[in-house]
Structures are given as structure tokens and as C-alpha cells.
Amino acid sequence: MYNYDYAVPEELKPAKTELENLIHLVQDEVRDEFTFRYEYIGSSSRKRNLVTYDKQSNIGFDFDVNLYVNDDDEHYSPEEIRRILFDAFKKHAYKFGYNNFENSTSVITIKFVDRRHSLVKHSCDFAVVYDGKNGQQYIRFNKEKNTFTWEYRSKGFEGLEKKADWLKKHGLWNEVRDLYLYLKNTNKNPDRHSRSIYAETINDLYNHHCIQKK
Numbered sequence: 372m373y374n375y376d377y378a379v380p381e382e383l384k385p386a387k388t389e390l391e392n393l394i395h396l397v398q399d400e401v402r403d404e405f406t407f408r409y410e411y412i413g414s415s416s417r418k419r420n421l422v423t424y425d426k427q428s429n430i431g432f433d434f435d436v437n438l439y440v441n442d443d444d445e446h447y448s449p450e451e452i453r454r455i456l457f458d459a460f461k462k463h464a465y466k467f468g469y470n471n472f473e474n475s476t477s478v479i480t481i482k483f484v485d486r487r488h489s490l491v492k493h494s495c496d497f498a499v500v501y502d503g504k505n506g507q508q509y510i511r512f513n514k515e516k517n518t519f520t521w522e523y524r525s526k527g528f529e530g531l532e533k534k535a536d537w538l539k540k541h542g543l544w545n546e547v548r549d550l551y552l553y554l555k556n557t558n559k560n561p562d563r564h565s566r567s568i569y570a571e572t573i574n575d576l577y578n579h580h581c582i583q584k585k
Contacts, residue, residue, distance in 0.1 A: 413569040432493040450519035534577040
């Protein structure tokens, strides 16, 4: 059981500023290979304001960011894209205090760790994505086979932000905040990222209230 609570924007601003400065350095670093844009998504989105942290443990703020790589002609394989980005983040991240890096299944994770106090001050998960006609794809790392492939998002991620907008429009955002915090605090899977918990929250409440209205 965790003790997550919501952060206020003023608490997040310094960390976001440094994170964005890092992203800009990475954009410059990989420019000869490809360009990319970035976007805070899900709970980290500026209009959602659902970033959490646990004051009673070593779990700080966590951000979710999508990286949209411009490689329409497919000059680079999924493995090359992920490795180029991972190496670039690792090269520059130390300048901002980040000292822990991981190639997870669906994201590149960086953490700002206070090793002296075993404290994760904040972290960020970067997913490399592409929006196509048939939905969003992301680069997936299969650790057992050591392979990287483009995979479609599960159906639970389809139309997620439109559903979130609907919930907000109908005055249900406090329910979103309550359920999301509850699911974060009762999550027993350390490999389950915030973006998945956010998707479950939005889908559960959207489906529940839509059925009622129908």
C-alpha cells in the first residue's frame, strides 16, 4: 500500500523545466539522425494535472512523455530509434541530476535519484510512438528475445483523451481524481506504469457513466 497524493503545479515546475531542457539537448543530439517532438500525456498532461508523489516513501513525481519521431520513410529500425534515443538521454541526463536509466518494455525510464538517502526525487517514462491511420503504435522492447518492434496500443488506449474530455465536461473529474489515486495506492505490480493506471481509470469511469446515461 502506497501513500500517493497529488502534487500542485508549483511543486512540479522546477522538475519540468529541467526535464524539458534535457529533452531539448537530446533533440539537438539526434538531429543528424532524425527529429522528434514531445508531449506530456495522460496524468502528466498540463490539462489533466494528475501527477502524484508519495511523501512517506522514496517515490517522487513521475512524468509520462510521448516522443513522436519523424521517420516516415523508415530509414531507421525500431531498435535503432530506441538505442539512439536511449544513448542520447544517457549522455546528457547526468547534467540535470538523472543517474538511473532503464530500457523498459514500452518506455525509456530515467530517474533523479538521491543515492545518499535512497530517494527517487522524480522520474520520467518516454514512449516512442507513431500515430497512423489504424491507431497509435509504440516501440516495444522484448527483453527475453532482445528485440524491438512497432506494436499497436491495446484497445484500452484508443480515444482515451476524448473520454477524459467527456468526463471533465460532465463534471466527473473529482471521481477521476479519487479513482486514479486509489488505483495508484493499491497497485501491487511495480512494472505497471502510471499511463496504464490512468487508462484504466478513464475507461472504467467513462464506461460506467455512459451506460447510465444511455
